[in-house]
Amino acid sequence: TPDTPFCVNQTCVSCVSAGETPEEQNDACLSLFPNTPICFGQACVACSEDFPDTCGDRICDTDATECVDCTAHSQCGDALACHLDGPDQGNCFDTETDTYAQAADATALANEFANLSDGEDKVIELTGTNYTLTDISYTAEAEVALIGNGNQDVTGNTAGGLIRTGANAILYIDNVGLTSNLAGNILDCAGQSVWLDNSTIESADSIGLDITNGCQAHVRSSTIADHGSDAISVDGNATTLELINSFVAGAN
Numbered sequence: 001t002p003d004t005p006f007c008v009n010q011t012c013v014s015c016v017s018a019g020e021t022p023e024e025q026n027d028a029c030l031s032l033f034p035n036t037p038i039c040f041g042q043a044c045v046a047c048s049e050d051f052p053d054t055c056g057d058r059i060c061d062t063d064a065t066e067c068v069d070c071t072a073h074s075q076c077g078d079a080l081a082c083h084l085d086g087p088d089q090g091n092c093f094d095t096e097t098d099t100y101a102q103a104a105d106a107t108a109l110a111n112e113f114a115n116l117s118d119g120e121d122k123v124i125e126l127t128g129t130n131y132t133l134t135d136i137s138y139t140a141e142a143e144v145a146l147i148g149n150g151n152q153d154v155t156g157n158t159a160g161g162l163i164r165t166g167a168n169a170i171l172y173i174d175n176v177g178l179t180s181n182l183a184g185n186i187l188d189c190a191g192q193s194v195w196l197d198n199s200t201i202e203s204a205d206s207i208g209l210d211i212t213n214g215c216q217a218h219v220r221s222s223t224i225a226d227h228g229s230d231a232i233s234v235d236g237n238a239t240t241l242e243l244i245n246s247f248v249a250g251a252n
Contacts, residue, residue: 081145161188
């Protein structure tokens, strides 16, 4: 029967009775049901709290014992970042196949963006404290996750945006303070999309977040305030802005 699919000593039993240890019980599930290889509560399921690592690059919903898409970087553990957009949407970045880098200062950070290749998925972890005179141009057809710890400040003094995206670039920013650009905007998105999570955009000489050319911007649990001009500017066909649990204030 569906509840007792295993045969032990000519008796139909559940997975719990198909092995003496959890590992043996899981092996029994795997042998009959490759997509639900974990024995939990008499049934074979996709994953569980004790065995959450059977979902590949997706994550385990331990309450539902199902593999689900990630929707936040914090769900991805050692992988640090989630594909919130693009062809791998819903998967965590892959520590074996994707590029991982650490940047301790503004020069190293700018170099990581400058060295991007089309098709590359890269996680850049900020390991320093202050990133002064940062100037980043990102137009590769790639996905980049910029991950901080909530204590870093990225500042600039450039007439363009402190960070500028174009073409089909996808950019994720999490736990980063983009806190000053003395000569221009802070974040210019003319690429495919930008996702700002748990971050701050403050004190631009001009616009805080400038969204153009069909860029899809998502601002979640973040602050955009205290700028010389608009906090956010949205312009162009198919350009969109999603604001969730965020604080936005106009010019200072």
